[in-house]
Amino acid sequence: KGGATLRLCACVLHSSVFIIANVYSGLDTLSTDSKVLNGIIKYNMRKNLDLDQEGCYLQAGKMECLEECGFNATAKTIFIIHGWTMSGMFESWMQKLVSAVMQREQEANVVVVDWISMAQQLYPDAVNHTRNVGFDIATMLNWLQDEKQLPLENVHLIGYSLGAHVAGYAGTYVRGTIGRITGLDPAGPMFEGVEEHKRLSPDDADFVDVLHTYTREALGVSIGIQQPIGDVDIYPNGGDVQPGCALGDVLAVATNFMEVMKCEHERAVHLFVDSLMNKDHMSFAFQCTGPDRFKKGICLSCRKNRCNNIGYNARKMRKKRNSKMYLKTRADTPFGGYHYQMKMHVFNKKQADNADPTFYVKLYGAHDDTTNIYVDVHDDTVGLNLTNTFLVFTEDDIGDLLKIQLSWEGDSDSWSSVWKNIKKSFWAWNTKPPKPVLEVRRIRVKAGETQQKLTFCAQDPSKTEISPGESITFVKCRDGWEVKPRKRYEKMFSLSE
Numbered sequence: 001k002g003g004a005t006l007r008l009c010a011c012v013l014h015s016s017v018f019i020i021a022n023v024y025s026g027l028d029t030l031s032t033d034s035k036v037l038n039g040i041i042k043y044n045m046r047k048n049l050d051l052d053q054e055g056c057y058l059q060a061g062k063m064e065c066l067e068e069c070g071f072n073a074t075a076k077t078i079f080i081i082h083g084w085t086m087s088g089m090f091e092s093w094m095q096k097l098v099s100a101v102m103q104r105e106q107e108a109n110v111v112v113v114d115w116i117s118m119a120q121q122l123y124p125d126a127v128n129h130t131r132n133v134g135f136d137i138a139t140m141l142n143w144l145q146d147e148k149q150l151p152l153e154n155v156h157l158i159g160y161s162l163g164a165h166v167a168g169y170a171g172t173y174v175r176g177t178i179g180r181i182t183g184l185d186p187a188g189p190m191f192e193g194v195e196e197h198k199r200l201s202p203d204d205a206d207f208v209d210v211l212h213t214y215t216r217e218a219l220g221v222s223i224g225i226q227q228p229i230g231d232v233d234i235y236p237n238g239g240d241v242q243p244g245c246a247l248g249d250v251l252a253v254a255t256n257f258m259e260v261m262k263c264e265h266e267r268a269v270h271l272f273v274d275s276l277m278n279k280d281h282m283s284f285a286f287q288c289t290g291p292d293r294f295k296k297g298i299c300l301s302c303r304k305n306r307c308n309n310i311g312y313n314a315r316k317m318r319k320k321r322n323s324k325m326y327l328k329t330r331a332d333t334p335f336g337g338y339h340y341q342m343k344m345h346v347f348n349k350k351q352a353d354n355a356d357p358t359f360y361v362k363l364y365g366a367h368d369d370t371t372n373i374y375v376d377v378h379d380d381t382v383g384l385n386l387t388n389t390f391l392v393f394t395e396d397d398i399g400d401l402l403k404i405q406l407s408w409e410g411d412s413d414s415w416s417s418v419w420k421n422i423k424k425s426f427w428a429w430n431t432k433p434p435k436p437v438l439e440v441r442r443i444r445v446k447a448g449e450t451q452q453k454l455t456f457c458a459q460d461p462s463k464t465e466i467s468p469g470e471s472i473t474f475v476k477c478r479d480g481w482e483v484k485p486r487k488r489y490e491k492m493f494s495l496s497e
C-alpha cells in the first residue's frame with residue numbers, strides 16, 4: 001500500500017530535476033537558450049472537471065504515471081495548449097474548454113499542457129519558447145508511441161493564441177503525423193507572413209482547422225493571425241468584429257480595455273466550446289474569397305464541400321488548403337444562427353435614380369417571426385434595374401420560411417432631405433417632391449443551413465411597387481410560377497452563386 005502511494009506521488013508531484021535531466025536532454029541540439037532548461041512543462045491529465053483538483057501528471061519515461069493516470073492508448077488523446085499569459089495563471093476559458101472536451105469525449109485522455117512559466121514573459125521571449133515547447137510535446141508523443149503504440153491519428157492538439165503555433169511545432173517534430181490540430185485564434189505578431197515551418201501550417205497534422213476571431217489591425221499588427229494557415233480557416237463575423245465585444249458591451253461588465261481585446265481573441269475558444277456542447281445545433285461556415293462577398297450574401301453554397309461545420313464538428317476536407325470560410329454568429333452561446341441569401345431584381349419605375357433605398361425585411365416562419373432586419377448593402381447602394389444579392393441573418397430558428405415583408409424605410413410624406421437637394425436644382429419650380437417608385441416582383445431565397453431554395457412572389461400580384469414608408473409582402477410562389485421567370489432571369493442577369 002505504501003508503495004502505491006509513493007508511485008502516485010511521483011506522478012502527482014512534479015520533480016523539476018527529472019524534467020531537466022530527461023525531457024530536455026534533446027534540447028541542446030535545438031536551442032542554446034539556457035532559460036529553457038529552467039522551464040517546466042507539465043502534462044496535466046484531467047480526471048476531474050474541477051481544475052483546482054490537481055489531476056495527474058504524465059512524464060515521458062515514467063510508465064507508472066500512465067497507469068496511475070489511467071491513460072487509455074486506444075482512446076482519443078486531446079492536448080490543450082494555452083498561449084501567452086501575463087497573469088501567470090490559467091485563464092477562465094481553460095476550465096470551460098477542458099470541461100466541454102471531457103463531457104463530449106468521455107473516454108478521451110484530456111491533457112492540459114502547462115508551459116505557464118515560459119509563457120509568462122515578454123511576448124517575444126514567449127514566442128521564442130514556442131519551438132521548444134512544441135518539441136517537448138513531440139517528445140512526449142514519441143514516447144507514448146513507443147511505449148503504448150499510441151496511434152497518432154487519434155491525437156488532437158488544441159492550441160489557443162501562441163499555443164496554436166506550439167501545436168504546429170509539435171506537429172513538425174513528432175515522428176509521424178498527428179491526426180488533427182485546431183488553432184484557436186492563432187497569435188499574429190511575429191507569425192504573420194513568416195515561412196510555414198515557423199508557424200502553424202497545413203503540414204503540421206493530417207487536418208489543421210483554424211478559427212480566426214480577432215484579426216483587426218492596429219498599428220500594423222493584429223493579435224490574431226490574419227492569413228489562412230490551415231486546411232480550413234474559418235473567420236466568424238469576418239474575423240474582425242465579434243458581436244457582443246464592442247467597447248460598450250464589454251465595459252458594462254469589465255473594468256479595462258484589455259477585456260475588450262480579450263473578448264474578441266478569446267471568442268475563438270468560446271465558439272469551440274459551443275461546438276462541443278451544442279452538437280444538435282451546429283454552426284455552418286461557407287467558403288468565400290473574402291468577407292465582403294460573404295456579407296453581400298454571395299457565398300452560401302454547400303456544393304463541392306464549400307460549407308463545413310465550425311469548431312469541433314468541422315469535417316476534414318481533402319486537398320483544400322487555406323480555404324477561407326465565413327459565417328455570422330450571435331453574441332453569446334449558443335452562437336449559431338441562420339443565414340439566408342436573398343436575390344431580388346429591383347426595377348426603377350419612377351424618379352428613383354438617386355433614391356438609395358434603405359430596405360428592411362421581416363421573415364415569417366412556421367415557428368416564429370423575426371423583427372425587421374436591416375438589409376445591409378455594405379458601403380454599396382441597392383442596384384437599380386439589377387438583380388441584388390443580400391445576406392440576411394436571423395438569430396432564432398423561425399422554422400420553414402413562409403412569408404417575407406420587404407419595407408423601404410422612411411416616411412412617405414417627409415422627403416425633406418431629398419426634397420431640399422432637389423429643390424436646389426431643377427425641380428425648384430415644382431411644389432411637390434417626386435415620389436420614387438421601385439418595383440420588386442419576386443425574391444429568390446436560399447437558406448444556408450438547409451440549402452433549401454424557394455422563390456417568393458408578391459402576395460397581391462398587383463402590389464409589387466414600393467416607395468419610402470411602404471412595404472410589399474411576398475409568399476411562396478404557386479407551383480409553376482417558379483420555373484419560368486427564374487430561367488429568364490438567369491439568362492438575363494446571370495450572377496454567380
Ligand SMILES: *[C@@H]1O[C@H](CO)[C@@H](O)[C@H](O)[C@H]1NC(C)=O
Pocket residue numbers: 072073074075076107
Ligand atoms: C479505452 O478506450 C476505448 C476506446 O474509446 C474503449 O473502447 C475502452 O473501453 C477504453 N478502455 C478502458 C479501460 O477504459
Ligand SMILES: *[C@@H]1O[C@H](CO)[C@@H](O)[C@H](O)[C@H]1NC(C)=O
Pocket residue numbers: 031032033124125128
Ligand atoms: C530568441 O532566442 C535566440 C536564441 O535562441 C536569440 O538569439 C534571440 O535573440 C531570441 N529572440 C528574442 C526576440 O528574444
Ligand SMILES: *[C@@H]1O[C@H](CO)[C@@H](O)[C@H](O)[C@H]1NC(C)=O
Pocket residue numbers: 347348349353384385
Ligand atoms: C431603369 O429603367 C428605367 C425604365 O426602364 C429607366 O427609366 C431608368 O433610368 C433606369 N435606371 C437606371 C438606374 O438604370
